[in-house]
Amino acid sequence: MQMRLVLKFKSQLFSPFSKSKPSPPPRIADVLLLHDNEEDRLLQTYGCTGSPNCSKPRRIADRLFFCFNRGKPTNKIHDDRKKGHNAVAPPDHVTGGPDLLPGCCLLHLIAESKNELQKMAELRIQMESVLQTTKEGLLNKDLLGSKNIQSKEGDGVEKSSGFNSNLISNKLLFDQSSKAEDAPKDDCLEGMDRLEAELEVELERLQLLLDSGKFSSNPPEDCKSCSLSHGEVINVEEENCQESHCGVPPYELERKLHELLETRQEQEIRELETALESAKQELREKEREISWWKDTAHLMLEHVRQPSPLNFCEVEMAKAKAKVTGGLTLESVRDSLIRQEDTIVFSLIERARFPANALAYDPSYFSDPGSCGSLVDFAGRYENPEESPFFPDNLPPSQVPPHKFPRLLHPAGRSVNLNKIIWDVYFNKLLPLFVAPGDDGNYASTAAHDLECLQALSRRIHYGKLVAEVKFRGERKDYEPAIRARDKKTLMDLLTDQKVEEAVKRRVAKKAMTFGQEVKLGNDTVGSKGKYKVDPDIVSRLYGEWVIPLTKDVEVEYLLRRLD
Ligand SMILES: O=C(O)C(=O)C[C@]1(C(=O)O)C=C[C@@H](O)C=C1
Numbered sequence: 001m002q003m004r005l006v007l008k009f010k011s012q013l014f015s016p017f018s019k020s021k022p023s024p025p026p027r028i029a030d031v032l033l034l035h036d037n038e039e040d041r042l043l044q045t046y047g048c049t050g051s052p053n054c055s056k057p058r059r060i061a062d063r064l065f066f067c068f069n070r071g072k073p074t075n076k077i078h079d080d081r082k083k084g085h086n087a088v089a090p091p092d093h094v095t096g097g098p099d100l101l102p103g104c105c106l107l108h109l110i111a112e113s114k115n116e117l118q119k120m121a122e123l124r125i126q127m128e129s130v131l132q133t134t135k136e137g138l139l140n141k142d143l144l145g146s147k148n149i150q151s152k153e154g155d156g157v158e159k160s161s162g163f164n165s166n167l168i169s170n171k172l173l174f175d176q177s178s179k180a181e182d183a184p185k186d187d188c189l190e191g192m193d194r195l196e197a198e199l200e201v202e203l204e205r206l207q208l209l210l211d212s213g214k215f216s217s218n219p220p221e222d223c224k225s226c227s228l229s230h231g232e233v234i235n236v237e238e239e240n241c242q243e244s245h246c247g248v249p250p251y252e253l254e255r256k257l258h259e260l261l262e263t264r265q266e267q268e269i270r271e272l273e274t275a276l277e278s279a280k281q282e283l284r285e286k287e288r289e290i291s292w293w294k295d296t297a298h299l300m301l302e303h304v305r306q307p308s309p310l311n312f313c314e315v316e317m318a319k320a321k322a323k324v325t326g327g328l329t330l331e332s333v334r335d336s337l338i339r340q341e342d343t344i345v346f347s348l349i350e351r352a353r354f355p356a357n358a359l360a361y362d363p364s365y366f367s368d369p370g371s372c373g374s375l376v377d378f379a380g381r382y383e384n385p386e387e388s389p390f391f392p393d394n395l396p397p398s399q400v401p402p403h404k405f406p407r408l409l410h411p412a413g414r415s416v417n418l419n420k421i422i423w424d425v426y427f428n429k430l431l432p433l434f435v436a437p438g439d440d441g442n443y444a445s446t447a448a449h450d451l452e453c454l455q456a457l458s459r460r461i462h463y464g465k466l467v468a469e470v471k472f473r474g475e476r477k478d479y480e481p482a483i484r485a486r487d488k489k490t491l492m493d494l495l496t497d498q499k500v501e502e503a504v505k506r507r508v509a510k511k512a513m514t515f516g517q518e519v520k521l522g523n524d525t526v527g528s529k530g531k532y533k534v535d536p537d538i539v540s541r542l543y544g545e546w547v548i549p550l551t552k553d554v555e556v557e558y559l560l561r562r563l564d
Pocket residue numbers: 334337467495496497498500501504547548549551552
């Protein structure tokens with residue numbers, strides 16, 4: 001690079017003689033400094049060789065100076081031409097001219113030489129600056145080579161600084177030389193020759209430094225086997241790299257450090273991936289567990305929501321306290337009926353787990369000397385006004401102080417009791433529909449679940465008293481005439497709401513479907529009807545054919561006593 005710059009520098013200096021195409025004619029000062037052979041080349045360039053009319057530039061200059069000295073140069077030449085004399089030949093009639101000419105030329109040359117020497121001195125200062133910068137670059141590189149092994153990028157910048165400054169200096173030199181091109185070139189030929197010689201000496205020194213490897217201005221280019229960037233390692237010919245060019249261990253150290261870090265990071269990544277996989281597996285298991293608990297909790301909640309008889313009465317009592325008579329609404333009692341559907345469906349499902357077990361209902365099978373009746377005949381009796389005893393004639397006295405339930409119903413309503421019908425319908429019509437035939441000997445559990453179903457059904461059907469009470473209070477003027485007229489049909493029409501009945505039947509079927517399916521984790525649900533624990537259609541039919549009609553019967557019977 002340096003050599004190229006110098007060559008260009010020289011070509012700029014000597015361009016009038018080295019370029020092939022014609023250059024502008026040399027100025028007078030240039031011509032005065034030409035040697036004889038250079039004068040001949042100049043004449044050839046401008047096509048004046050061999051012509052008798054063409055004189056050498058020095059002679060032209062002599063003549064010009066002569067004319068200038070005489071004060072009338074143009075006219076004299078013109079006169080000479082008119083006289084047919086050689087226009088460029090020294091005038092023969094002039095005496096004393098040759099004596100003055102050398103003095104003028106000498107003075108002019110001295111002045112021009114002084115200028116050129118000043119320029120050369122400036123150029124020398126610049127060259128010294130270039131050399132100083134180069135030396136500093138070398139020193140910096142040595143220092144960096146021993147210190148900086150960590151920051152590659154910073155290292156690259158530092159290492160290339162000497163090279164860059166060299167380039168900058170050379171550019172300055174080149175620019176300066178370009179400016180110098182405008183000055184008269186021939187005047188500084190001698191100075192340039194000296195300068196060129198000095199430059200060549202310095203270049204030789206630089207070349208020696210480069211060859212010895214101490215001045216490595218661009219390590220990544222010189223040593224292509226060294227690492228180029230973080231995370232990128234080129235095939236390394238380590239020995240060649242270190243021995244021939246780089247000779248700088250920091251690159252190799254950096255590369256090894258990088259490899260070590262990379263290995264450690266890969267190991268950490270593998271460990272993290274393993275931990276992540278195990279965490280994912282654990283999460284999936286937890287999700288499955290949560291899903292199971294959610295399903296279970298949902299089912300349990302639906303079941304537990306059903307108020308116990310005592311709780312139910314407490315709710316009703318609270319309502320009664322809030323509004324002595326108007327606490328009940330059709331909406332609230334219908335809500336209660338809806339909740340009781342769950343209890344009924346669940347109790348049917350529970351009973352359906354056992355076969356028919358006919359002996360549970362055989363009085364002779366469970367005969368006892370002190371009592372009579374079958375196992376289910378020993379069912380408990382409840383004092384809850386919302387419940388109706390199955391055996392009202394044999395109610396044992398309460399062992400605990402009786403609770404004062406609010407009087408929501410007309411007292412005559414206590415006499416409305418359809419449990420005998422419910423009992424018969426349950427055992428003779430409903431039960432055969434949803435239990436499998438057979439005998440597994442589990443009679444006690446069978447009887448207990450039967451009683452659960454009977455109590456739930458009885459509670460629901462007798463809840464008709466509350467429904468009738470609400471309806472009566474709301475449309476008293478409509479009900480009273482029919483009551484007084486003992487018109488059962490009109491009362492039945494008044495209290496019937498066909499849309500509500502259809503909704504009840506669809507809802508209980510859906511509940512049987514929902515509660516009666518095998519709950520599995522995941523998306524598996526029961527697809528066929530036969531898989532349900534109790535047939536949803538049977539439950540719907542049970543409501544449509546017995547539960548709702550019996551409820552309505554209770555309502556009519558209650559209304560008939562309402563004005564007593
Ligand atoms: O909800 C009512 O209005 C009721 O009287 C209850 C009920 C029922 O048993 O579900 C009874 C008769 C009506 O036709 C509608 C529903």
